[in-house]
Amino acid sequence: xxxxxxxxxxxxxxxxxxxxxxxxxxxxxxxxxxxxxxxxxxxxxxxxxxxxxxxxxxxxxxxxxxxxxxxxxxxxxxxxxxxxxxxxxxxxxxxxxxxxxxxxxxxxxxxxxxxxxxxxxxxxxxxxxxxxxxxxxxxxxxxxxxxxxxxxxxxxxxxxxxxxxxxxxxxxxxxxxxxxxxxxxxxxxxxxxxxxxxxxxxxxxxxxxxxxxxxxxxxxxxxxxxxxxxxxxxxxxxxxxxxxxxxxxxxxxxxxxxxxxxxxxxxxxxxxxxxxxxxxxxxxxxxxxxxxxxxxxxxxxxxxxxxxxxxxxxxxxxxxxxxxxxxxxxxxxxxxxxxxxxxxxxxxxxxxxxxxxxxxxxxxxxxxxxxxxxxxxxxxxxxxxxxxxxxxxxxxxxxxxxxxxxxxxxxxx
Amino acid sequence: xxxxxxxxxxxxxxxxxxxxxxxxxxxxxxxxxxxxxxxxxxxxxxxxxxxxxxxxxxxxxxxxxxxxxxxxxxxxxxxxxxxxxxxxxxxxxxxxxxxxxxxxx
Numbered sequence: 009x010x011x012x013x014x015x016x017x018x019x020x021x022x023x024x025x026x027x028x029x030x031x032x033x034x035x036x037x038x039x040x041x042x043x044x045x046x047x048x049x050x051x052x053x054x055x056x057x058x059x060x061x062x063x064x065x066x067x068x069x070x071x072x073x074x075x076x077x078x079x080x081x082x083x084x085x086x087x088x089x090x091x092x093x094x095x096x097x098x099x100x101x102x103x104x105x106x107x108x109x110x111x112x113x114x115x116x117x118x119x120x121x122x123x124x125x126x127x128x129x130x131x132x133x134x135x136x137x138x139x140x141x142x143x144x145x146x147x148x149x150x151x152x153x154x155x156x157x158x159x160x161x162x163x164x165x166x167x168x169x170x171x172x173x174x175x176x177x178x179x180x181x182x183x184x185x186x187x188x189x190x191x192x193x194x195x196x197x198x199x200x201x202x203x204x205x206x207x208x209x210x211x212x213x214x215x216x217x218x219x220x221x222x223x224x225x226x227x228x229x230x231x232x233x234x235x236x237x238x239x240x241x242x243x244x245x246x247x248x249x250x251x252x253x254x255x256x257x258x259x260x261x262x263x264x265x266x267x268x269x270x271x272x273x274x275x276x277x278x279x280x281x282x283x284x285x286x287x288x289x290x291x292x293x294x295x296x297x298x299x300x301x302x303x304x305x306x307x308x309x310x311x312x313x314x315x316x317x318x319x320x321x322x323x324x325x326x327x328x329x330x331x332x333x334x335x336x337x338x339x340x341x342x343x344x345x346x347x348x349x350x351x352x353x354x355x356x357x358x359x360x361x362x363x364x365x366x367x368x369x370x371x372x373x374x375x376x377x378x379x380x381x382x383x384x385x386x387x388x389x390x391x392x393x394x395x396x397x398x399x400x401x402x403x404x405x406x407x408x409x410x411x412x413x414x415x416x417x418x419x420x421x
Numbered sequence: 422x423x424x425x426x427x428x429x430x431x432x433x434x435x436x437x438x439x440x441x442x443x444x445x446x447x448x449x450x451x452x453x454x455x456x457x458x459x460x461x462x463x464x465x466x467x468x469x470x471x472x473x474x475x476x477x478x479x480x481x482x483x484x485x486x487x488x489x490x491x492x493x494x495x496x497x498x499x500x501x502x503x504x505x506x507x508x509x510x511x512x513x514x515x516x517x518x519x520x521x522x523x524x525x526x
Binding site for chain 1 (some may be wrong): 487492501
């Protein structure tokens, strides 16, 4: 029991990292402590479904320590600060933890108060986010009451968790009001700071086409500067305005607060800059970051944390044995995009390859970048895999860490 | 690959006019690029942002987003939009002779 590995955060990334480390050969030679500030592990992909009555809020929350294998210590405490030079973590109440390896897995934090007016007049009444449980529940009631008018879905700025979720919200809102027979009384607008519906050209074209087919207006390069709750309008920094009756805003994201209080740990937005391949901190070799907390040019999504897990735990093993790191993460991301009417499309990509059409994980498999019922079933089935396979740190059947090339069609944009 | 000519020098650019080789950029080119983007004169405040863009590119390999510019350049987001009305991150990157900021996923 020589080395001590401290993992900050018991969400998707921290939990799967702890469980993978516990199962690694040689695990009896180190001690693992996981720290989080509460006992609510939320199945975040489920938040999207709450406003439409498709998921029950209490079904989405489970105990954090119960997702950890035996032999892993769990501490419930607020994290005050990390001192990378002294290799210690200070917790609320003055307790200190020394570490040989630190894993920052404390995710991303919503910062609605950083946008002028967003948490002012109308917040929780006709201005919501569905990115946390109280917001998603509030929005469910607001949609039930909504009797027509203009709904604006706005992404304040990037990066955000699950960048496809706001699009999925727009698709599901279209489905919701069509099913109610009131779609003709509802105007839907999707506003984004990007110059298209998505970052990458091939997927942006497909997703933009879907918005158009569903009659959802797309407003691009809209950088939210202010929410005027009394006047009912979103105002961009360049002066453009979007009037709303109901605004669904994805607020600014940042890393955990303690990262900002820890000298030399994080970047300007409190994310932790690590090598995009090895996940090791640039200045402190015993510090690693995984999942939403990492400052990487990859999506902040559960699938990314899952694929990173294999690289990270392999590299921690190498680091503890004094060997050079040889685990390489390729930026692999995999997302089901719910499009309404019991359909979804699937995107699969990495640092170098944008989402392309074809099939996943090989030439026979789920269709990529194309709506299908099979993908919708995949999205629903994922919840079971999340609790029983992904968090315990097991591989998903037939899906490896590296992005599969086989099955993808190269297309020109 | 397309090219553009600034200060009597031909430089390679991408199809949106961003420099692909930041090493070819010189300060006298900036005024001319700025005029193409509808900015008649570059003030000291513009130059704070332009130099910051280049310094960030040196360190990080990509230009910063508007939000990071507003937090760290010494010029707030509202003023950034007054200085570069068509979008600070992109316009300042083009004037500073660095590639189009990658943005995030």
